[in-house]
Amino acid sequence: MFTGIIQSIGKIQPQGNDRFQVSLVPSADPAILSDIALGDSIAVDGVCLTVETILARGFVATASPETLARTTLGRSSETGGSVNLEASLRVGSKIGGHFVTGHVDGVGCLQETVQTDRAWELVFSPVPTLKSEWDRHIARYLVSKGSITVNGISLTVAACDSHWFKVAVIPVTYKETNLHTLSVGDWVNLEGDILGKYVERFVGHSPKTENDPTEISLTFLAQHGYG
Structure with a gap:
């Protein structure tokens, strides 16, 4: 989970069809890498990637076929440019933006x-x-x-x-x-x-039961303070 508040800027380079090396630009704040560990999640231009190899000023990660198909990472013309970086949200941290999953639509x-x-x-x-x-x-x-x-x-x-x-x-x-x-x-x-x-998911379903016949609808949500 992330918040959409960017912490640093990096450069991304392909290391094969599905592997990418992300390195901080020279002027970037290195704090994002201060306690990086294998298996950590880092959002790269909004894409949640898992750290597989730790470098002096970056890391290497692999993208799944779904990620390559749904995001700019799978477009060769888009690699080599600058990318926004954010480490995953820690319990107790400030939420300055909104809840971001890193699963690009x-x-x-x-x-x-x-x-x-x-x-x-x-x-x-x-x-x-x-x-x-x-x-x-x-x-x-x-x-x-x-x-x-x-x-x-x-x-x-x-x-x-x-x-x-x-x-x-x-x-x-x-x-x-x-x-x-x-x-x-x-x-x-x-x-x-x-x-x-x-x-949207709740509105699209009507979980009626014998004990609770309530239908979750736009009207229901409005009556209960949503909207």
Whole structure:
């Protein structure tokens, strides 16, 4: 489990079809590696990977076929660039963003970047060849003022419809993550809010029993303080 608050920046290099070496960039804070151990989980651009080999300033991990198919890690053109890094959440740690699992739902691409007086506004949309993936796994969890994870970064949806969403990024987040390296058309990993997924699951099922005939519906949730 993660929170979407980026701790460092690294570079990723393929070491075969499914293995990757992640190394901190020279200017990166090495604190994230201070107590790294074999088997630890680290989010790499929002993808939860398990440390298999520890290096002086990085680690090696293997990605499963599902991870390669669902994320930017499986796109050869996307490797070699900078990646956002976050160590897994420890019991008692602050939750500065929102609950992030590191299980990416799919990819999107940057459509527009606009600098305003106080923020950077970024618009993301489906990768044209993967629109069906967006419709199945991304669009259903887009909610205005809800949470979204972009390359492992916890962000708030400023505006959206089923075909795009906009986030407003404060200058420090834009500068200290790989968002500032993105160009229009670049792909990003996206993960919807896990709380929204559970609500969807509950609403989609009606667990009626003889002792408790209550149906969990949108009306039921609204009556009990949700929404």
